[in-house]
Amino acid sequence: xxxxxxxxxxxxxxxxxxxxxxxxxxxxxxxxxxxxxxxxxxxxxxxxxxxxxxxxxxxxxxxxxxxxxxxxxxxxxxxxxxxxxxxxxxxxxxxxxxxxxxxxxxxxxxxxxxxxxxxxxxxxxxxxxxxxxxxxxxxxxxxxxxxxxxxxxxxxxxxxxxxxxxxxxxxxxxxxxxxxxxxxxxxxxxxxxxxxxxxxxxxxxxxxxxxxxxxxxxxxxxxxxxxxxxxxxxxxxxxxxxxxxxxxxxxxxxxxxxxxxxxxxxxxxxxxxxxxxxxxxxxxxxxxxxxxxxxxxxxxxxxxxxxxxxxxxxxxxxxxxxxxxxxxxxxxxxxxxxxxxxxxxxxxxxxxxxxxxxxxxxxxxxxxxxxxxxxxxxxxxxxxxxxxxxxxxxxxxxxxxxxxxxx
Amino acid sequence: xxxxxxxxxxxxxxxxxxxxxxxxxxxxxxxxxxxxxxxxxxxxxxxxxxxxxxxxxxxxxxxxxxxxxxxxxxxxxxxxxxxxxxxxxxxxxxxxxxxxxxxxxxxxxxxxxxxxxxxxxxxxxxxxxxxxxxxxxxxxxxxxxxxxxxxxxxxxxxxxxxxxxxxxxxxxxxxxxxxxxxxxxxxxxxxxxxxxxxxxxxxxxxxxxxxxxxxxxxxxxxxxxxxxxxxxxxxxxxxxxxxxxxxxxxxxxxxxxxxxxxxxxxxxxxxxxxxxxxxxxxxxxxxxxxxxxxxxxxxxxxxxxxxxxxxxxxxxxxxxxxxxxxxxxxxxxxxxxxxxxxxxxxxxxxxxxxxxxxxxxxxxxxxxxxxxxxxxxxxxxxxxxxxxxxxxxxxxxxxxxxxxxxx
DNA sequence: ACGATTTGTTGTGCCAGCGAACTTATCCGC
DNA sequence: GCGGATAAGTTCGCTGGCACAACAAATCGT
Numbered sequence: 109x110x111x112x113x114x115x116x117x118x119x120x121x122x123x124x125x126x127x128x129x130x131x132x133x134x135x136x137x138x139x140x141x142x143x144x145x146x147x148x149x150x151x152x153x154x155x156x157x158x159x160x161x162x163x164x165x166x167x168x169x170x171x172x173x174x175x176x177x178x179x180x181x182x183x184x185x186x187x188x189x190x191x192x193x194x195x196x197x198x199x200x201x202x203x204x205x206x207x208x209x210x211x212x213x214x215x216x217x218x219x220x221x222x223x224x225x226x227x228x229x230x231x232x233x234x235x236x237x238x239x240x241x242x243x244x245x246x247x248x249x250x251x252x253x254x255x256x257x258x259x260x261x262x263x264x265x266x267x268x269x270x271x272x273x274x275x276x277x278x279x280x281x282x283x284x285x286x287x288x289x290x291x292x293x294x295x296x297x298x299x300x301x302x303x304x305x306x307x308x309x310x311x312x313x314x315x316x317x318x319x320x321x322x323x324x325x326x327x328x329x330x331x332x333x334x335x336x337x338x339x340x341x342x343x344x345x346x347x348x349x350x351x352x353x354x355x356x357x358x359x360x361x362x363x364x365x366x367x368x369x370x371x372x373x374x375x376x377x378x379x380x381x382x383x384x385x386x387x388x389x390x391x392x393x394x395x396x397x398x399x400x401x402x403x404x405x406x407x408x409x410x411x412x413x414x415x416x417x418x419x420x421x422x423x424x425x426x427x428x429x430x431x432x433x434x435x436x437x438x439x440x441x442x443x444x445x446x447x448x449x450x451x452x453x454x455x456x457x458x459x460x461x462x463x464x465x466x467x468x469x470x471x472x473x474x475x476x477x478x479x480x481x482x483x484x485x486x487x488x489x490x491x492x493x494x495x496x497x498x499x500x501x502x503x504x505x506x507x508x509x510x511x512x513x514x515x
Numbered sequence: 516x517x518x519x520x521x522x523x524x525x526x527x528x529x530x531x532x533x534x535x536x537x538x539x540x541x542x543x544x545x546x547x548x549x550x551x552x553x554x555x556x557x558x559x560x561x562x563x564x565x566x567x568x569x570x571x572x573x574x575x576x577x578x579x580x581x582x583x584x585x586x587x588x589x590x591x592x593x594x595x596x597x598x599x600x601x602x603x604x605x606x607x608x609x610x611x612x613x614x615x616x617x618x619x620x621x622x623x624x625x626x627x628x629x630x631x632x633x634x635x636x637x638x639x640x641x642x643x644x645x646x647x648x649x650x651x652x653x654x655x656x657x658x659x660x661x662x663x664x665x666x667x668x669x670x671x672x673x674x675x676x677x678x679x680x681x682x683x684x685x686x687x688x689x690x691x692x693x694x695x696x697x698x699x700x701x702x703x704x705x706x707x708x709x710x711x712x713x714x715x716x717x718x719x720x721x722x723x724x725x726x727x728x729x730x731x732x733x734x735x736x737x738x739x740x741x742x743x744x745x746x747x748x749x750x751x752x753x754x755x756x757x758x759x760x761x762x763x764x765x766x767x768x769x770x771x772x773x774x775x776x777x778x779x780x781x782x783x784x785x786x787x788x789x790x791x792x793x794x795x796x797x798x799x800x801x802x803x804x805x806x807x808x809x810x811x812x813x814x815x816x817x818x819x820x821x822x823x824x825x826x827x828x829x830x831x832x833x834x835x836x837x838x839x840x841x842x843x844x845x846x847x848x849x850x851x852x853x854x855x856x857x858x859x860x861x862x863x864x865x866x867x868x869x870x871x872x873x874x875x876x877x878x879x880x881x882x883x884x885x886x887x888x889x890x891x892x893x894x895x896x897x898x899x900x901x902x903x904x905x906x907x908x909x910x911x912x913x914x915x916x917x918x919x920x921x922x
Numbered sequence: 923a924c925g926a927t928t929t930g931t932t933g934t935g936c937c938a939g940c941g942a943a944c945t946t947a948t949c950c951g952c
Numbered sequence: 953g954c955g956g957a958t959a960a961g962t963t964c965g966c967t968g969g970c971a972c973a974a975c976a977a978a979t980c981g982t
């Protein structure tokens with residue numbers, strides 16, 4: 109049913125309704141005001157009968173995907189309800205990241221709780237993929253040693269700053285790491301600690317956007333822009349990350365701001381990265397490239413004119429590029445992530461101004477710009493969530509006597 | 516099942532499999548080499564058993580959505596197969612269009628065959644919506660009078676050159692018609708001939724792109740650019756038109772080519788429309804705005820330097836805008852429609868050059884640019900196909916004793 | 923203490939697809 | 953020309969999964 113080209117049999121009903129019940133319970137637990145629904149709540153919310161929900165819930169409990177809490181009498185008449193919550197410490201997803209200045213892994217359980225993480229900072233520009241992925245595998249091993257033994261790991265998703273072929277395809281290009289056509293999955297699973305894992309790759313901005321759908325107040329449709337040395341973006345529509353045909357969508361950093369502008373590392377001219385990338389901003393502000401975003405903000409706040417104009421011009425360029433994006437994909441909300449989060453006080457005004465004048469639909473749907481709420485290393489969180497999502501998409505694989513591969 | 520938030524019951528299986536069988540038969544008939552599959556063919560192709568397919572096919576026949584042809588013995592041993600084809604003259608979709616220089620309606624049956632059409636050309640810039648839609652309703656009435664009486668009309672979809680809210684929402688803005696916030700559906704259904712129809716609205720480029728998926732050789736993922744006075748675009752991914760949150764996606768005409776370029780009617784500066792729109796091209800070539808695209812090509816072919824450079828510069832600007840689009844949505848194939856189809860010989864070279872240098876993924880997936888095959892009035896065809904698609908999406912509504920509204 | 927009320931469970935009936943026979947209709951070889 | 957091979961379409965019993973409804977369990981109010 110999910111796959112439109114396949115026949116629907118009875119078992120398909122089960123899969124669909126299992127998904128429905130599980131995602132309802134998980135979503136309720138992940139909301140800002142976490143509530144633990146009872147079987148009856150799930151039944152009314154989903155439209156299934158209480159009887160069917162009972163059967164499905166029993167299956168999910170036996171699969172250790174959800175757990176019952178002790179009944180709570182809720183001051184009303186009637187038998188007290190049994191709250192249903194995501195199981196803890198039974199299934200986890202690993203989210204990893206290789207970026208310019210750090211590598212790391214993070215483990216999340218089904219409720220989105222952080223079970224543990226291992227990080228190493230460093231400078232990975234122009235690094236050797238085999239060595240870096242060896243280090244990452246060591247971190248994965250270290251993290252897994254800390255996790256409870258009976259925990260089942262659903263897989264690992266690795267966030268990378270570049271073009272990644274969907275699912276397990278090779279990394280095509282990560283300009284700021286200096287990697288090109290690297291078989292990341294192969295190199296990672298060659299090491300103990302990661303050799304038994306299902307590994308997926310994805311673009312860093314896409315995954316950070318996924319984390320934002322859960323953490324942020326941006327609703328379920330927005331454009332997420334992640335500013336680092338490079339600039340990535342991702343569109344979320346109706347809660348779904350839009351990745352394009354290969355997963356290469358959102359390369360806003362190499363969108364043209366001025367056709368005859370400065371040359372870019374990609375070979376073209378006038379790319380956004382040359383105006384609003386981290387290095388470009390620092391250079392325009394007359395500061396060393398080792399400065400952080402916070403340093404730049406501090407300078408601008410101290411009355412440094414060069415810093416302030418660099419930020420304003422960067423904001424203008426970003427606004428132009430985002431206006432194009434919004435005109436093309438019809439999403440009115442913009443979330444600023446990466447270094448743009450700390451820089452937001454200086455960027456939002458020019459960005460909004462550009463959106464107001466350049467977005468055709470601006471008169472009907474006012475542009476809203478907000479700061480990312482995903483926190484540090486949002487891409488790692490999003491990567492772990494991407495793995496957990498595969499569990500939600502196919503709970504039947506985790507039910508004991510079903511066709512699934514896991515006992 | 517299509518709707519992820521709803522429970523799946525037994526009836527949902529039926530709906531899904533009806534859809535599966537019907538779309539298989541329709542797709543087979545619509546292909547370049549039309550084949551009429553038998554029940555057994557459908558069974559093996561879909562994965563259903565022959566028994567189930569038989570039951571479903573009987574339902575579809577009783578709904579008059581498909582028909583049996585006389586059995587054809589195919590030189591092999593065995594009982595000859597009964598070919599199944601879309602029914603003719605039983606169900607039709609109406610596709611209409613209001614554009615700058617003409618209005619019209621077209622009727623297509625389930626096999627995509629043209630049953631009839633009514634067109635009126637004129638100049639509708641700055642026209643009165645009520646009057647134009649009255650004329651259109653008269654055309655609809657005229658067309659319906661010509662169609663066989665027992666034909667059931669599944670609805671009407673109207674293509675408009677501007678921002679249209681999804682489904683039945685009002686038209687927000689059609690700059691080149693001079694319309695703004697018009698209740699098109701209401702005005703159209705106020706007249707006899709259209710008062711009993713389910714009316715939907717959609718953007719002209721989105722619908723032309725839909726026609727292209729059927730007619731063209733562009734596969735199931737491409738960007739369709741429709742050049743007229745304004746410039747629209749649409750993304751097709753996996754056979755699905757990507758319309759964005761409100762259906763406003765693809766407004767490439769107001770994408771920025773040069774931030775400080777000439778002022779545009781939309782209030783911004785340097786929009787693509789000012790470089791590659793029909794009026795802009797003719798002005799740059801020093802020709803009257805009444806000239807057609809063919810006149811411009813003829814002039815350039817005759818050695819008119821102004822015309823040739825206008826086309827080259829327009830192609831450059833179009834290439835820049837398309838490169839941005841491709842970087843953002845990750846689709847490597849570009850289809851040139853509208854006036855860009857006749858202009859293609861002059862445009863493809865500059866467009867390809869810009870894509871080669873500016874698309875980040877160009878090294879892995881070479882840009883391919885091709886000419887639209889949808890023919891004249893592709894948007895009308897796409898509109899009719901959009902209506903027919905609603906039939907395919909919900910065949911159960913057409914089955915006699917099912918829940919559907921139609922007897 | 924007893925009814926009212928809400929939750930969760932259990933049993934029956936039904937629907938739709940599967941699988942395996944069975945019928946129908948053709949071709950082929952002798 | 954006639955029987956076997958082959959393939960298409962139909963029929964019939966089986967099974968899985970959900971709805972529906974009655975029932976059991978647990979709490980509150982008076």
